[in-house]
Amino acid sequence: MGWQGKILRVDLTQGTCSAEPLNMEWARQYLGQRGLATKYLAEEMDPAADSLSPGNKLIFATGPLTGTTASTGGRYSVVTKGALTDAIACSNSGGHFGGELKMAGWDMIIFEGRAKEPVYLLIRDDEAKLLPAGDFWGKSVWEVEPAIKAKHQDPEIRVASIGRAGEEGVRFACVMNDLDRAAGRSGVGAVMGSKNLKAVAVRGTIGVKVRDPEEFLRAVAKIRSKLDAGPGRARLAKNGTLPMMDVTNAFGALPTRNSREVQFESVDKVNAAAVRARRRSDGQANLIANKACFACSIGCGRVATIEPGHFSIQGKKHYQGALGGLEYESGYAFGPVLGVDDLNAITYTNAACNEQGMDPISFGGTLAAAMELFEMGAITQKETGMLLKFGCAEAMVRMVDLTGVGEGFGRDLGLGAKRLCEKYGHPELAMVSKGQEFPGYDGRGMQGMGLAYATSNRGACHLRASSYEADFASVELEGKALVVKETQDVNSVTDSAGICAFPDYTLDDLAAQLSPACGEIWSPDDLRLMGERIWNLERRFNLDAGLTKDDDSLPPRILEEPAKTGAGKGRVSGLKVMLPEYYSLRGWDAAGVPTAETLGRLGLA
Amino acid sequence: MRIKVKMVAMNGPSDRNGNATGDRRIGVDSGSALSAVLQALNVVSAESFMVLVNGDAVPSGQWPAHGINDGDEITIFPPIKGG
Numbered sequence A: 001m002g003w004q005g006k007i008l009r010v011d012l013t014q015g016t017c018s019a020e021p022l023n024m025e026w027a028r029q030y031l032g033q034r035g036l037a038t039k040y041l042a043e044e045m046d047p048a049a050d051s052l053s054p055g056n057k058l059i060f061a062t063g064p065l066t067g068t069t070a071s072t073g074g075r076y077s078v079v080t081k082g083a084l085t086d087a088i089a090c091s092n093s094g095g096h097f098g099g100e101l102k103m104a105g106w107d108m109i110i111f112e113g114r115a116k117e118p119v120y121l122l123i124r125d126d127e128a129k130l131l132p133a134g135d136f137w138g139k140s141v142w143e144v145e146p147a148i149k150a151k152h153q154d155p156e157i158r159v160a161s162i163g164r165a166g167e168e169g170v171r172f173a174c175v176m177n178d179l180d181r182a183a184g185r186s187g188v189g190a191v192m193g194s195k196n197l198k199a200v201a202v203r204g205t206i207g208v209k210v211r212d213p214e215e216f217l218r219a220v221a222k223i224r225s226k227l228d229a230g231p232g233r234a235r236l237a238k239n240g241t242l243p244m245m246d247v248t249n250a251f252g253a254l255p256t257r258n259s260r261e262v263q264f265e266s267v268d269k270v271n272a273a274a275v276r277a278r279r280r281s282d283g284q285a286n287l288i289a290n291k292a293c294f295a296c297s298i299g300c301g302r303v304a305t306i307e308p309g310h311f312s313i314q315g316k317k318h319y320q321g322a323l324g325g326l327e328y329e330s331g332y333a334f335g336p337v338l339g340v341d342d343l344n345a346i347t348y349t350n351a352a353c354n355e356q357g358m359d360p361i362s363f364g365g366t367l368a369a370a371m372e373l374f375e376m377g378a379i380t381q382k383e384t385g386m387l388l389k390f391g392c393a394e395a396m397v398r399m400v401d402l403t404g405v406g407e408g409f410g411r412d413l414g415l416g417a418k419r420l421c422e423k424y425g426h427p428e429l430a431m432v433s434k435g436q437e438f439p440g441y442d443g444r445g446m447q448g449m450g451l452a453y454a455t456s457n458r459g460a461c462h463l464r465a466s467s468y469e470a471d472f473a474s475v476e477l478e479g480k481a482l483v484v485k486e487t488q489d490v491n492s493v494t495d496s497a498g499i500c501a502f503p504d505y506t507l508d509d510l511a512a513q514l515s516p517a518c519g520e521i522w523s524p525d526d527l528r529l530m531g532e533r534i535w536n537l538e539r540r541f542n543l544d545a546g547l548t549k550d551d552d553s554l555p556p557r558i559l560e561e562p563a564k565t566g567a568g569k570g571r572v573s574g575l576k577v578m579l580p581e582y583y584s585l586r587g588w589d590a591a592g593v594p595t596a597e598t599l600g601r602l603g604l605a
Numbered sequence B: 001m002r003i004k005v006k007m008v009a010m011n012g013p014s015d016r017n018g019n020a021t022g023d024r025r026i027g028v029d030s031g032s033a034l035s036a037v038l039q040a041l042n043v044v045s046a047e048s049f050m051v052l053v054n055g056d057a058v059p060s061g062q063w064p065a066h067g068i069n070d071g072d073e074i075t076i077f078p079p080i081k082g083g
């Protein structure tokens, strides 16, 4: 209960699908989604296997609250060894696909091997089969999703697919569902493409049962009212996550022009106010509506339009209506970090990433590195085919088109910042941790965030820890290691439960809903320990994959070049001071390896 | 003395474009503590607001002791999380 108790195993090499019972002992220890899928992955594959080889596995996993009425209970995760990072990857997505998969009766799908020809998986409740996807290969996400629905004459089918980027092996390709929701980070879409798996289509009518419906509904109603009354909900519903742009800019932690600067002079053209301002040409604002994922009472999703006549959409009819709008990370990744202030071009680039299935943060971070390489002369027009200067919206639009289909200089950009900068002899210019590009926070102003990037198991990430309040309150190092460690543990639980990270859920809220859903008695402390167990399991996967403490790092720019302005002016990241403290709080030795005692305490020995 | 106050990323009040941020200049008594200025602005709860003075973060524990000078710029924003 809460769990469906059933997983689907798909052997792509053999072309078979089979049902098996969920390992309930593991479910009680690792909950679901991120935690439980990582447990299966770690048990079943060699972490040292090449991420794009058939030896890697790809898991789509729901959590116990996915498909229930718990607010935001529609999440699923894609867990694998990441093509971008060669580390554990877990990318979480909303929309409606996760709820549908759970309602079809499955907790998880494990894909193994590699299909000889392109295939897609069709699930209708208990029935699952692999079908040829030759007709769909070469199509974008926006083409394949309606095509699958039309083929099976069922508009209610939910689809998760890869676009051209996943087929072409773009290292930061996503798995997309519901047209513009993404399991976005670490290259999970490239792994899916390497398996010749184009899409997963699912229709679920079985529903989800909980162990104690009365108690569960009482807890859900109470927590929904609490979330509704909080200031976070009003802000997210009205402006999504974009208000962060003004905050990081004011604070001086908004990575600008590949983190050379930390404040963007044109922030007013790309912030929450800018997307609401009416355009002179057509009287419309960029932002036209908000929308919500399955069971979400917040609705932070954005719907936007591009100004008619803008150069980016000439001859592209399918971009001339409503599109997925900007949130903070996409606004940052196509704006400040590239020095671009053309809101229409930024909106276009975001939509183009959705169409071909690419992670906006990584595309922006990689293009930012390429622009710096270009400006210093390490690459020239011979490679790029055009001027690639910071601030050039035309270059951004051209490059997102090329990268999405793996053509021209887009092939180089598809390598991601780390491999691109290594190729052109300047690895120091890649703003990455464990090979993954930075989200929109600078680790010199926001010291906790720098530590969070360096220690994130999936590479630089703004969602694995939550040091925002501590960072905005003070630029000092004191206390940051503890905040990072503790919030990493809490967020590991959130990501394993089937709900979204945005609402202000506490462990009490989670325990109150998870216990009656699953028929277990979990206290907030039990869940905290579970989160710590999940974190250490991921760490061990990475160590077994060959990562070392040297991978818990930040680029020289963040460690050695002081921030020029903002609250962190004159400072570099204090990672060298914070990291040993973090290891000790985690119960790891000086090499960042969990001690036998720690593993024993967490049941990982 | 006069100081500048910037409200960033607030839910309201909105201007006619729905812009929820705002800059204004206000007069305060010379020698005022930051906490007194914030109180006058109805920014009282340390859990609900973060504060920069001339771009530097000032933790809430230091608000009562932090003196405000003529021409200072105070930036106030809610403790928002990322996404």
Ligand code: SF4
Residues within 6 Å of the ligand: A072, A094, A095, A236, A291, A292, A293, A294, A296, A297, A298, A299, A300, A301, A500, A501, A502, A503
């Ligand atoms: S808060 Fe936003 S991302 Fe999270 S479930 Fe709701 S609409 Fe989706």
